[in-house]
Amino acid sequence: MPQTPMDDKAELLRMENVSIVFSSPDEADIEAVRQVDFTLTRGKTLALVGESGCGKSVTARTILRLLDRNARIGTGRILFRAEDEAPVDIVSLKPDSPAMRAIRGNRISMIFQEPMSSLSPVHTIGDQIDEMIMIHERIDQKAARVRTVDLLEQVGIPGARQRADAYPFQLSGGLRQRAMIAMALACKPDLLIADEPTTALDVTTQAQILDLLRALQEEYGMAMLFITHDLGVVAEIADEVAVMYLGDVVEQGNVFDVFRAPQHPYTRALMRSIPRMVRRTERERLAPIEGNVPSPRNRPKGCAFTSRCPHAFAPCTGDYPERTTTGEAHWARCHLLTHDGAPAAAGLRQGTMVGESTAHGGRA
Template sequence: MSITFSSPDEADIEAVRQVDLTLTPGKTLALVGESGCGKSVTARAVLRLLDKNAEIRRGSIVFSPGDEPPTDIVKLKPDSLPLRAIRGNQISMIFQEPMSSLSPVHTIGDQIDEMVIIHEGLKPKQARERTVALLDQVGIPGARERADAYPFQLSGGLRQRAMIAMALACTPKLLIADEPTTALDVTTQAQILDLLRQLQADFGMAMLFITHDLGVVAEIADEVAVMYLGDVVEQGNVHDVFARPSHPYTQALMASIPKMARKADRVRLSPIKGTVPAPRDRPEGCAFTSRCPYAFEPCATVRPERTAVGNGHHARCHLLTRQPAEAVA
């Protein structure tokens, strides 16, 4: 799948380039990378929630829940009934900032009630009982009373739990979590991650977890896809990628993680040198070329092939196909 943004004053920009991800029921795929690399755009494309100037020009989004025939979401019209039947029902999303995603003029209960009434046809009283049960399931104390609260009356952690309850209202087959622990304290973050793991085990759903925190990835993910400037540069089992990172960008991310050490053993952090290029200045070849310490002639002009480096572990880097005699020490 490729996503292009158009502008009347400038040339079109391909913000996401040929991303190929597969999600499995009961498993979590973490999509990681620096801010602005295209993680959230990729997630919103699954639900066709892109801005008006964004277009999926190449590729498909195939959704195949259970025994039902597969559906290419790209071919569905944005306001069509088939897409509405999927959005919020079979595929749900936990947005990055619940305070701006929840309606400030409707109570938490009313917003969750609406989801259940629309997708499952329950009557208002039945929907409210479902809502209270969901709020209780996600660990909100005094669920029946909290259902009548407005978002601004809840703490950040409770708002996030309410957002999770809304996303799970119709028992989705796929849950997209867009940085659900951002701006939460460490204790609340751990509680939210434990909650998501438990709910996934209960419902057996697939989960796409978007984050820039590699510590969270190690805790919750089964597989990880590393994204840089709209391109997935490495993908595989989380243990394999963390133990044997094969792309220079993944290696740089791992090296930049702060490590606990005694005072005598302390070393300076190892940041990734340079800055992320603007999407319009991206090289034709590998997007990481301008910051890569191993870059050589083909990197800027030829896009690397997706190369297997292990069982289910792939990376896009010219170093992986370079002749042994030319290998970088």
Template sequence: MEKVSIVFSSPDEADIEAVRQVDFTLTRGKTLALVGESGCGKSVTARTILRLLDRNARIGHGRILFQAEGGQPVDIVSLSSDSQAMRAIRGNRISMIFQEPMSSLSPVHTIGDQIDEMIMIHEGIDRKAVRARTVDLLEQVGIPGARQRADAYPFQLSGGLRQRAMIAMALACKPDLLIADEPTTALDVTTQAQILDLLRALQDEYGMAMLFITHDLGVVAEIADEVAVMYLGDVVEQGNVFDVFRAPQHPYTQALMSSIPRMVRRSERKRLTPIEGNVPSPRNRPQGCAFTSRCPHAFAPCAGEYPERTATGAAHWARCHLLTHDEAPSVTGLKQQRKTVENAPANQGERA
């Protein structure tokens, strides 16, 4: 994605820019985690890649360049959402695991029929061969008794099995890019760990890129290679997951890290540090940094000037005036953190 903005309009109110200048690259075999609190624009960003926006939403500007293996780059923004070219990409070269399987799977069709349909639409093979492949997919994602489960309806499966069925459907055509929109949010921790292990194994097998959307930083540390932090539609920080977790540069990322419960000795216990204030309405978005009203380090330029991306290390950047203005409060501490990252040994392959 290159500086993509997403605008929502209504007949009674002015247009609302819900996502502003989102810019990131997805690489085959790697996982980018998109994190942030509810309503920050994570799911809208993901749905934009598949052109699944609501009728009152449009892409204000920017490009979404997609290059399938062995193919030429295609600007998805230039394609109509219901065009044949877009349909050939959606579900085939780019697939998505939606947040809630019960609202994404058809309640009146069996699991097997829904996966069969996906394969037949994109590959046009006969029904007998399709069903054999569907059963193989269900076995691959760890569903016991796959041949019988293929004839089950979604309400007959547990939450974990429904999620596995969704993963099987998403991988039916061996996509180049998999978008996982909070696939573990509604699951217990044991099933969550199993799903994360499954996604990692399948990514290694297919070599696909993955965009993983979540608000759980523990999940990010478990599965991601890179992380992009969103706040009110802006990506405020992005980098290697090890660097971002070890030395967060943006005050919002620092606040998220400070709010994570940690296991410490009784003598070291202290109350969690909440993020003061509330997220502003997109209708009243600050002209400058979106985090200005809640940032303890905010100073004059923050409210009026949109911060540029500032490199803070190898493949690590943040949008924050504190990193560029010498007169900024607390800038010394932030610059010291930046030096810590720059002087640290390279460890790009290690997970947090």
């Protein structure tokens, strides 16, 4: 992908051709994420979706330079531009450098998937949020505690002043998640990364957390990268969606366009596998995606979805597909879109709707 300057001030972060490689002393290097491209716009939400193990969390951690020691960024740039500042390439910064520390937790914050493993069990909630504020804003602990209590109240924690002195194990799962959100918002970030923040919560609490995130995003005007495998959540909270499979972003576009007219066979298969609350005269089996996800050690040379795609043909096994634009800000990586004689190519180009999606009531 050609590297272009970050001229549009609405662009907050852009990943260009980013690949992430894991090394092992006993085996060959593994390319876990390959040529990832996407753009985050100020005030908008991009959902990153896909099966477990497809590289969503690794991609998010790369933005904050929180990769494991045996991981490195193989290729690409991650351009980030805070308000009224020149773009900076995060890849060029050392993970422990002052410049990266000024971004991490301050301009870009992250809500981790499991708060119990992310929060310190031996420090109170208030102390942990106080520390975040004092590191980035250079204020004393008394002033930081006032801010902490205000944040806990803002995210809907009852008795915020008393809860600030509680340890994580003394809070319910929903309250711990709210405390994590408060910590992430402590410095009013430009970008909030939410890594499956509702996965371990019951449906009622999940809805409350989604409503809270939407309200806080509108109040702060921040962009959000929302990582999930739940397409229902995507329809509820996202403006755009990027679909990942085996470390590749195979499709990206407006939520309405992707749900209404998915262009990649993997996206279409995901849509068909969604259970639907529709009254039917006959029992209908779910349509699972046949086969298994290949090991990253044995990644197909061409399209990663080749071994499970019912429409795969010769070019799929040999050539890595290029991005093909199928609509305004909607693209997919699929040979079926570029070869006139390919199986099912016409249907994909026309964007035939795949059944009834869960996109009703979404933000698109």
